[in-house]
Amino acid sequence: MAGRRGVSAEEVRAAVVAVAPWLRGEADRPGRAEVAAAVRLSLRTLEQIAPGSSVEVRVPPFAAVQCVEGPRHTRGTPPNVVELDARTWLLLATGLLSWDAAMDGGAVSASGTRADVSAWLPLVRIDGS
Template identity: 55%
Template sequence: MPARLKPAAAGDVAAALARVDAGTSERADLRLLTKHFLALLETRAPGRSVEVRVPPYAAVQVIEGVRHTRGTPPAVIETDAATWIALATGRLAWADAVEDARVRASGERTDLTPYLPLP
């Protein structure tokens, strides 16, 4: 079983967000922020009923409900790193991301509105 994701240091997150805002981010910044915000989501919405995927960086299972153990989970959310970071920081609303097809969500409990933005 893969190790749980861990939040990054506050200074590293601030620096990576500054580079994203300035348009000078690198792949390492996207990786750090994606994993950081997925780790925060795991803490805020514990459970295993919904899989949140941000390829190629990470995926987590969150939200209380029926536990998923094998194969394709019944509830999946998938998005790119830039969209995930915008959602996690409150720069993009969940409904807008879904409407603009920046997020693909299928199955029960796939509305992350109650959990976003992340601290």
């Protein structure tokens, strides 16, 4: 999105580390604000490293971004859509879950020829944090 401030690696890492125990199954789900921050910052990171408008990645109810170079989408439902829940997105973003495993398990809805965003994942590693 034009005019949006960039996200620093430290900023996204701090937000994701804050929810890491939940992602690892070691704690209950954190508060909505913590989950929202981790989702939004990690999605904005994807938007920064894979600029474009051909794929829309949706993590309701927290955020959606357009990314990946290719034909620009402007109206109606985009032809390339990835939709998933917050925990699945964060597991993918941290490398705790592979794209193939998420797809095979039905945790990700991906439609369109460009909807595979696995080339940009993981966004931040939390191993050993």
